[in-house]
Amino acid sequence: MSQQVEVRLFGAFRQYSRDAAIAVTLPESATVTNLREAFADALEDDNARALLKASAFATDEAVLDEDDSVPEHGRISILPPVCGG
Amino acid sequence: MSTHVKTTDQPLSAEAALEFCSAPGHGAADLFIGRVRDLNQGREVEGVSYDLHSVLCERVFAEICAEAREEWGEPLHIWLEHRHGRLGVGEASVIAAVSSPHRDESFRACRYLIEQMKHRAPIWKQEHYVDGDSEWVQGHALCQHG
Numbered sequence: 734m735s736q737q738v739e740v741r742l743f744g745a746f747r748q749y750s751r752d753a754a755i756a757v758t759l760p761e762s763a764t765v766t767n768l769r770e771a772f773a774d775a776l777e778d779d780n781a782r783a784l785l786k787a788s789a790f791a792t793d794e795a796v797l798d799e800d801d802s803v804p805e806h807g808r809i810s811i812l813p814p815v816c817g818g
Numbered sequence: 819m820s821t822h823v824k825t826t827d828q829p830l831s832a833e834a835a836l837e838f839c840s841a842p843g844h845g846a847a848d849l850f851i852g853r854v855r856d857l858n859q860g861r862e863v864e865g866v867s868y869d870l871h872s873v874l875c876e877r878v879f880a881e882i883c884a885e886a887r888e889e890w891g892e893p894l895h896i897w898l899e900h901r902h903g904r905l906g907v908g909e910a911s912v913i914a915a916v917s918s919p920h921r922d923e924s925f926r927a928c929r930y931l932i933e934q935m936k937h938r939a940p941i942w943k944q945e946h947y948v949d950g951d952s953e954w955v956q957g958h959a960l961c962q963h964g
Contacts, residue, residue: 743944744869745954769963789961791940793873799963809941810871815959817870817900817941818852818912818932 734761738803740772740790741810749781763803765790772811788813819887821896824878825872827903831912836898839917844895848928851917852912854905858955862948868902868911871940875900882934886916889930890923898931900941911943 739754747753756816768790776782782814789812792804796812805810824839833850839847854866882895897915905911914931918924933940937958946952 741871743871743940744944744957747869748954766963787959787961789959791871791874791960793871794877795874796960801876812871812940812957812960813941813942813954814957815941816936816943816955817868817939818936 735759736761736763736803736805738768738809740768741808743810744813745784745812746781746788746813748757748774749778759803764799765797765801765803766799767798768809769799784810784813819892819894821880821883822898823876823883823888824899825870825875825879825961826899826901830901831898832910832913832915835899835913835915839915840903841893841894841895841917843861843893843919844917846924847917848915848921848924850912850914850928850932851910852932853932854907854911854949856907858945861945863907863945864948865904865906865946866911867904867944867946868900869942869944870900870902872902874940877940879935882931882938885934886912886927886930890927891918894918894923896927896929896931898935899934900939902941908940 895917900912916924916927
């Protein structure tokens with residue numbers, strides 16, 4: 734079984750896709766590490782892959798750790814380094 | 819005690835923040851306004867576009883406010899708002915305000931809000947320069963992986 738996960742794009746990631754999200758396919762019970770690898774494969778730009786290394790995945794509730802499971806339901810976002818204010 | 823957090827695409831109001839951060843027993847109120855400036859690292863800026871994850875951002879704002887209350891006291895009134903969308907030079911991007919019985923708590927808590935917000939809240943800014951170029955500003959990484 735595999736699952737389709739839509740990753741919402743924010744900040745500098747927005748320049749790498751016409752859409753506000755990139756969809757990736759993951760195995761069932763995937764971790765954030767699996768998600769990071771699949772997302773990197775989906776990116777076509779070396780600068781985007783470099784940005785990914787400094788970026789975090791998050792749900793609407795919290796930033797995820799690399800060992801966390803990817804929620805089967807719920808929205809996932811990729812958060813590049815932040816700079817509010 | 820009272821806390822207000824919000825993200826909005828509408829202009830921010832310092833008057834509303836100060837009205838919220840007010841109580842008969844509060845002898846101090848501290849207000850911070852972050853504004854778009856016209857120069858950054860030698861480049862002339864004509865505007866900034868703010869992008870944010872509104873749901874997570876308001877959660878992080880609430881966490882930061884709770885931490886400030888834990889550190890500097892239950893009576894605090896706390897206000898934290900951040901704007902998104904394109905702003906021109908001089909427009910307010912963020913307003914933090916705190917009131918308390920005495921000034922020390924207000925000063926310290928207000929500074930805490932703004933510093934933590936800059937390091938933890940999912941907000942991004944793209945500067946638009948007078949020469950027509952635009953760039954996303956470098957920030958603080960939220961991830962801790964190797």
